[in-house]
Amino acid sequence: MRILVTGGAGFIGSNFIRTYLQAHPADSIINLDKLTYAGNLDNLSDLEGAVNYSFIRGDVAETETVEKALGAGVDAVVHFAAETHVDRSITNARDFVTTNVLGTFTLLEAARRKSVSRFLHVSTDEVYGSMPPGKAADEMCPLEPNSPYAASKAASDLLVRSFWQTHKFPTIITRCSNNYGPNQFPEKLIPLMVTNALEGKKLPVYGDGLNERDWIYVVDHCRALERVLHSGRPGEVYNIAAGKPHSNLEIVKRLLEILGEPEDLIEYVADRPGHDRRYALETAKISRELAWSPAVNLEQGLRDTVNWYRTHKEWVEKTKSGEYRSYYEKHYVNRREMLTRL
Ligand code: NAD
Ligand code: TYD
Numbered sequence: 001m002r003i004l005v006t007g008g009a010g011f012i013g014s015n016f017i018r019t020y021l022q023a024h025p026a027d028s029i030i031n032l033d034k035l036t037y038a039g040n041l042d043n044l045s046d047l048e049g050a051v052n053y054s055f056i057r058g059d060v061a062e063t064e065t066v067e068k069a070l071g072a073g074v075d076a077v078v079h080f081a082a083e084t085h086v087d088r089s090i091t092n093a094r095d096f097v098t099t100n101v102l103g104t105f106t107l108l109e110a111a112r113r114k115s116v117s118r119f120l121h122v123s124t125d126e127v128y129g130s131m132p133p134g135k136a137a138d139e140m141c142p143l144e145p146n147s148p149y150a151a152s153k154a155a156s157d158l159l160v161r162s163f164w165q166t167h168k169f170p171t172i173i174t175r176c177s178n179n180y181g182p183n184q185f186p187e188k189l190i191p192l193m194v195t196n197a198l199e200g201k202k203l204p205v206y207g208d209g210l211n212e213r214d215w216i217y218v219v220d221h222c223r224a225l226e227r228v229l230h231s232g233r234p235g236e237v238y239n240i241a242a243g244k245p246h247s248n249l250e251i252v253k254r255l256l257e258i259l260g261e262p263e264d265l266i267e268y269v270a271d272r273p274g275h276d277r278r279y280a281l282e283t284a285k286i287s288r289e290l291a292w293s294p295a296v297n298l299e300q301g302l303r304d305t306v307n308w309y310r311t312h313k314e315w316v317e318k319t320k321s322g323e324y325r326s327y328y329e330k331h332y333v334n335r336r337e338m339l340t341r342l
Contacts, residue, residue, distance in 0.1 A: 007081030009039030028052040040324035060103035076118040093148035100152035126150035130276040138282035170234035177241035181218035182308040207271030209249035217301035220294040241281040
């Protein structure tokens, strides 16, 4: 199978490409990524020279680029590319609409024209909005997004749905809870807290710290995506989660314990506007239909993640300082598309 992965230089996309090719070396992957501040090629440097992997720098919202990327007989699309940070969507949502809505539409339209046989759209639990205590969203739950990020993802989910309903274009949507693990940009909760603590900085906890998220180790998410890609039913939605929400404070305190740092590094700061209190998902469908369940428990996943950030100081420095970004701007500035084997 030949797969076009979008956003494969980012956190989940890079983990997906690595785990997928390890399990299916006879398949090949083309990675289409714009290399925004959130993506960098070091995330996949271990694939340098691999015959079954290639990279195209380009924007999913540009028809010409997307058509070129799909040109070489792609069987399936796995669509990760997105603007993903809620806080950025609060200060400026324009890129979220352009990439998440227009980009998804552009990709759908081009993939349909090329008769791609499977389109997997990677979405989020945030589209369901905040869940009251004791309640978990199943796949039929209404979409009630509250941040501009979540709204842009919900809009893209609806476009994806419409291509199945209208054209019978074989799309599948997954909605996953918060991921953590190696290569996550250090502006999201877990890598921000770990890297700040390693640098002796304060750990900014929003509001009372009692908002809950259901943290899943990124490789578990990637394995679920692989199952859905191979055996999911077109037109369906599959929720993916670890199955146990935890408060932010619990997570931050556990990280400090693993790091051997004191709790007085925690600093309570002003709450995020529109901050969803609790995300929780019902995952019976994917476990029943595709026999998927998470393999990595939170304790092990957090330890491995802390260890990864401890041992990847250069990566952290380059992402935090914007060094990767300025490198790509300098080297690829006049080339709308760069096709290279890493
Ligand atoms: P990320 O921000 O780490 O990576 C996004 C990648 O997309 C980057 O490599 C970036 O360069 C690329 N990109 C952005 N705009 C692009 C464009 N216009 N054209 C091409 N490439 C572009 O994101 P992530 O955390 O890896 O999330 C990947 C996907 O999974 C997103 O669709 C997100 O909504 C979804 N998701 C994320 C989580 C999570 O906890 N991180 C949970 C559920 C679902
Ligand atoms: P985040 O990693 O941004 O993911 P999302 O908002 O998509 O769930 O945030 C996870 C939780 O952590 C969320 O409740 C907001 C909170 N948070 C903080 O308390 N402090 C921070 O500095 C950040 C980035 C997030």
